[in-house]
Amino acid sequence: MSRVTRATINLAALKHNLAVVKQAAPLQKIMAVVKADAYGHGIARVAQALAEVLTEQDAFAVASIDEAVMLRAVGIKNSIVVLQGFNSSADLALIQQHDISVVIHHISQVILLELQAEQANNIKCWLKIDTGMHRLGFAPDDVKKMYQRLLNTGVDTEIGLMTHLANADDLHSTKSDAQIELFNQIVSGNPAETSLANSAAILGWPAAHGHWVRPGIMLYGVNPFVYSTEGETNKLTTTLQPVMTLSATLIAVNKISKDETIGYGSTWQCPEDMLVGVVSIGYGDGYPRHAPSGTPVLVNGKRVALIGRVSMDMIMVDLREQADAKVGDEVILWGDGLPVEEIAAAAGTIGYELLCGVTRRVAFEYKDDE
Ligand SMILES: *Cc1c(COP(=O)(O)O)cnc(C)c1O
Numbered sequence: 001m002s003r004v005t006r007a008t009i010n011l012a013a014l015k016h017n018l019a020v021v022k023q024a025a026p027l028q029k030i031m032a033v034v035k036a037d038a039y040g041h042g043i044a045r046v047a048q049a050l051a052e053v054l055t056e057q058d059a060f061a062v063a064s065i066d067e068a069v070m071l072r073a074v075g076i077k078n079s080i081v082v083l084q085g086f087n088s089s090a091d092l093a094l095i096q097q098h099d100i101s102v103v104i105h106h107i108s109q110v111i112l113l114e115l116q117a118e119q120a121n122n123i124k125c126w127l128k129i130d131t132g133m134h135r136l137g138f139a140p141d142d143v144k145k146m147y148q149r150l151l152n153t154g155v156d157t158e159i160g161l162m163t164h165l166a167n168a169d170d171l172h173s174t175k176s177d178a179q180i181e182l183f184n185q186i187v188s189g190n191p192a193e194t195s196l197a198n199s200a201a202i203l204g205w206p207a208a209h210g211h212w213v214r215p216g217i218m219l220y221g222v223n224p225f226v227y228s229t230e231g232e233t234n235k236l237t238t239t240l241q242p243v244m245t246l247s248a249t250l251i252a253v254n255k256i257s258k259d260e261t262i263g264y265g266s267t268w269q270c271p272e273d274m275l276v277g278v279v280s281i282g283y284g285d286g287y288p289r290h291a292p293s294g295t296p297v298l299v300n301g302k303r304v305a306l307i308g309r310v311s312m313d314m315i316m317v318d319l320r321e322q323a324d325a326k327v328g329d330e331v332i333l334w335g336d337g338l339p340v341e342e343i344a345a346a347a348g349t350i351g352y353e354l355l356c357g358v359t360r361r362v363a364f365e366y367k368d369d370e
Helices: 011-024 035-040 043-053 065-073 089-098 107-115 140-152 175-187 199-204 340-346 351-356
Strands: 006-010 029-033 059-062 079-082 101-104 125-128 160-162 194-197 244-256 274-279 296-299 302-307 315-318 330-334 363-367
Touching: 006 011, 011 029, 011 043, 011 199, 011 363, 035 043, 035 351, 043 059, 043 065, 059 065, 065 079, 065 089, 089 107, 101 107, 107 140, 125 140, 140 175, 160 175, 175 194, 194 199, 296 315, 296 340, 330 340, 340 351
Parallel strands: 006 363, 029 059, 059 079, 079 101, 101 125, 125 160, 160 194
Antiparallel strands: 006 244, 244 274, 244 330, 274 315, 296 302, 296 330, 302 315
């Protein structure tokens, strides 16, 4: 029997989630964020599916020039914005060749454009303003000067203005309001297009919608807000549909006696004679090694608990409530019926990291029906 460990990517759900973006921000243009191999879902298939439902005015956003070139290679015609911009003259040649838009966030990039006037010609730019995240962007006091310097290099004159919010995922924080207000002050009087909102801001901070929204995680069906068991949310997050379902199979069902222990380190002890299932997935597939005993797993659609340590190729599960489970039965680790947010919270991380971390050993299957 060959190992069946699979990520099923539901492109219909992806398109549905894009419709949720449009519902939340109906007047805005969309920059669909497909960095990091579309959050681990496969950039080519994801971008092609989104391109079917985006308008010609909408765009894609990626982190690197390489990712932008990859999108052109698979036939994407929309604008592509590189969120980290460029850092070499070779990058500028690719930007020209493939008609790539860039975020300018650092003076070194402006200097490079000044030195390479020919390559600067007509490049489409976004100027990034640091309103408090302190990751990328120009300080508020430098924006006017940098905007003018950038304009003088000969880039396309329609330079957009953007910023990024550090706490949009926390609906109780006052920091987003402060960042939005500072941004509005800086850009007031400039007719340029604006962009501030990631997924959490699209759903939680309408004042941040600007002209362009930048949805990432919500496209993949994950609630962007800080995880809480009360399900802190917004009525739109409940309509998001998970795009990736990670599944495997039961490869053994064993009777283990009371007081025996399970797996490496013998961290879990059987309270009674019981059935223990072995599932064909482990940290070598991207299932988080830090998921503790008790983390939920679906066997034949019903919740059971992970028991013992996650190993490279396998996990064990408590089958006391699943007397009929047998070798070959389907096991879902996250996705349909089991939110990745819940697994991430159990493992001390966020859904983004789990989705990005699925490894090449896992078979990816794309479906686009329903
Ligand atoms: C990744 C990223 C986004 C998308 O964020 P989500 O939380 O996934 O919606 C938006 N803007 C910038 C600048 C980013 O780096």
